Amino acid sequence: GATLLLLGTKEEVPVEPVEKPKFIEDMNESELATALELPAGLVNLGNTCYMNATLQCLHSVRELRNALKSYKEEQAGAASGMASMALPQLLTGSMKKLFEDMERSDTITPVLFLQRLHVAFPNFAQTGENASYRQQDANECWSELLKVLQQTLPSQKGTDEKSIKHSSFIDQWFGGTFDVEMKCTEAEGEPTSKSKENFLQLSCFISTEVKYMHSGLRLRLKEQLTKMSPTLARDAVYTKSSLISRLPAYLTVQFVRFQYKGKEGINAKVLKDIKFPIEFDAFELCTPALQEKLTPMREKFQAVHNADVERALKGKNKSKAELEKEKPKTAAQPFCFEDDLGSNNSGYYTLQAVLTHQGRSSSSGHYVGWVRQKD
Template identity: 40%
Template sequence: MPNITVKWGKEKLSVDVDINESPLVFKSQLFALTSVPPDRQKIVVKGKTLSDSSWNGITLAPGTMIMMMGSAEAVLEAPKAETNENSSTIQTPDGSEIRLVRGIKNLGNTCYMNSVIQSFLNIKEVGSALESYSAKSRSSISDEITLALKHLNGELRSSSLTTAVAPLNMLQNLHRAMPQFSERSNSGSFEQQDANECYVELQRLCLKGLKDSGINIEKFFKGKFIISQKCLEDDSEPEQTTSEDFFQLSCFLSAQVKYLQSGIKEKLTEEITKNSTTLSRDAKWSKKALIERLPAYLSIQMVRFFYKESSKTSAKILKDVKFPMSLDMYDMCSPSLQAKLRPQREAIKLEEDAKVEQMRRIKVDEKSKVVENEDYDELPFSFPEDEGSNNSGFYELQAVITHKGRASNGGHYVAWIKVENKWVVCDDEEVQVVTPEQVLNLSGGGDWHTAYVLVYGPRIVRKYHDMSDSENTPIAEPNAMSID
């Protein structure tokens, strides 16, 4: 990989070039450094103009100087988020501050990757694991992807940097892992890709890379179904019970589905056709799946895209399907798991009752200067014997990946992530604070940004300590916390 010098006006840039990649990747590197879009770049190497698709007739040796001509795009400022270039925080409309969330540069239809990275790296356990990660080898693509994510995570969380990150190494490794993502249009630019496909594969490769190095957080993302199948045409056919792991749930958007939970439930019970040993032929079976293990983090795909035979294209279901900030998965769990979830759910009820009582006292006795009780402990969200599980069935929304457009191979993807209890929208380079109401309005129904992938994390239960005022009700007694 030769290091060359690119002369652009009065500037000279030192750039590493991978000639095994297409020239468009090189032009994307220059775009990240100069803000000159690839379609505006004219690159001359020893009198020859570099095309987007081929290095034919061009040789680059270490130290070669080439010339680039082209004007940079104007930098757009986010109108709602006030940032201070000398600070690591963002000013919110209510005057509070949250840590700086850096944008990611779009290298040409790479918004799908940017939205996935912002959502996935916002998961606390992922960021912590990547900070501790040290590649024992770089022999597999999962090692390369994990290392690229580690470096990118460091750049995104750096308090000393304020400009958007250019994910060049990440994009190159993503193309090696998923060659279909390097497809180009007739004009030579990268094709838009499916963000959910990217999310699922990036998560799989990262978890494998971490596991191979001795850091196993897979259990924070892996759930388990218990599946029962019963023949509907012959009662003497033995019922079949199996288990199946999952890393994502799907919400199918049929005509009847108006809410996330009903879209998930709809496919947990279905009728299938399979062979019956007693009848010696295919027969109708009922198939019912219940959740036997809930992971700490749950990603859910809103199944919005389908193949339209008439036009031979991928079409989009625009319908409005509501999703909640707080998700309760209790009704979709097996009876045995429901029994295990009840103690922590009782603790949540105690917490909510105490908050209501405290607000009542503040309202009734304003002159007593009663203040909100901030003296509490956060209880574990996993069962003691099962790290990485969810022990209550309750989840809180942490990220939404949206799509704006009519087809999966077009349009625009954006990440909406929760940072320190504030919502932030990450639209490639632009980052701004938004309200929870704006996030809930992403449920669909038109050509606006529409929720496509939802990422939920565990609800954290607080056990409050008694305040000095004897009238305060103790909250979440120890015996209510025990788990059978």
């Protein structure tokens, strides 16, 4: 004779979902890569990690991926009319195919690209014991691939009719320019010579006093060298001073870690930690003229930063989500100068990719490419 009181609604019980939710710990490698939007992996074909790590870093550049999509190997070959251009075209074509495959699959075996790399650069095809490939220098691979793309990928047109014209896509997006002054320290009356030098990467030299990337780069800006002096009619010491007059959209920095030791016959590694930032400011490395051009965009960055700081101070008792919700929307600003597509108009850089080496010499160990994921 007990009375039961049921609480609830008369609606039907929810139907069990056809596809059950899958948790991260239950996913395989392919499903995990898709869910986390991880880049496709490249299979190591026996000491080819130097090549794979280099390709992963290059693949992270959206503008390069787009340029390769529009690249036509046949048209480029017909336009050049030069047999010597065949190898660069074939290698660029295989890079295009590889990058397309990386968009569709989670794991790629880059056999075709490796074969064409070996044909174009036989030194990368050297073998050691058991006929296995020898380890190579990743920076050398990076430099050679950029030289190939310099020959095959044309520069892109800017929206401004007076846009600066570049000889290639690589010069446009990866290339910078130094304003160089050369002064003889032994002949005060000798005029200072001025020139321009193009670069595709900056070198951070590692010495006992260098602890940070920025200080290593500054050492490169002033150096002494010996060359023939027309005034003294003999070799003399010159001071070479360099400042950047054009910053590329993508700035490559090489840590010069390997030094050749003749006694051992190897490129030994300098085992010293050098700190580098996630956000890098190249303003101090530039000429006064370029600094003046960079200032307007830098002031906009500073205004946004100041507004964020002020908002954070006013909302000390608010949660991070609430502060993010109150944050006003800001229009995306161009990162290039209007008349120079592929340049940097602020001097600010965000770390995009890192290529690291594990080991004691460039001919051994293991290379790894680390790429920034989408925010």
